[in-house]
Amino acid sequence: MRLRDEQVRSLLNASRETRDVEIDCDDFLSLMAEYAEVRAEGRAVPEGLEKACAHERLCASCREELAALVEIVSGARR
């Protein structure tokens, strides 16, 4: 198995972001709408959504979905 430097960086970042308790992708989905609205409105992330924020840093798939939803929600507000 050959690891490129970008993969090593990615692994080290993921390790740094790892917490004892994390939410998974299904849990993230249940918070995604609320989190997207917070992000679209530029509000500070409330305590209840910090776990969503942590998951976003770790999961590329959820990050991609969230970015798309933020774009839609932001567009709907304009």
Add this chain to the structure above:
Amino acid sequence: MRRAPRENAEWVRAIADDGADGEAARRDLREVLVTGLMRVLTARGADEDLCEDFAQEALLRVRERLGGFRGESRFTSWALSIAMRIAFDDLRHKRWRDVSFDAMLEGARSPLVFEPRVEATQERSAVRERVLRALADVIEGKLTEKQRAVLVAELEGMPHAEIAERLGMKQNALYKLSHDARKSVKVHLEALGICEADVLWVFE
């Protein structure tokens, strides 16, 4: 005359309704979903027909999960979040379906090697060497074969839904496996006194 936008409670009531109100609400929600999907998916190669299909599937799922809507966001945002999951899962699956997972598993079984690189100073070289040796120790010595396979697939960019399908696992079980692997790496690096500053200095 265009009707006033629905409040959350009205959406929930109407979507569950089997009569004319429900039909109108589902038609309106479908329009919201298709518009949103088109906005973000057109650039990703999805046409209107595909967006309509995603919206239809999302409508069904929204009705099934109506009891799970907690009202913490606008109802339409919640429905769109479900549509996003359906659409992106499908697009990612199409992107990855022809990629060989067996080749990744094979890679995960072979000895670990890193990209050779010449650092500007001996000190940087030594820190890089130390971090990479620690990673090799934990990946080869402390992770299970399944954890290594998941780690390799993740590092190649394969989405969790796809890895879970290939391994015949539920996605939350896969997430736990991935979490445990990351945790092992973190604990091992910390036990060796490799700090964030070292890692940032050499790898950022």
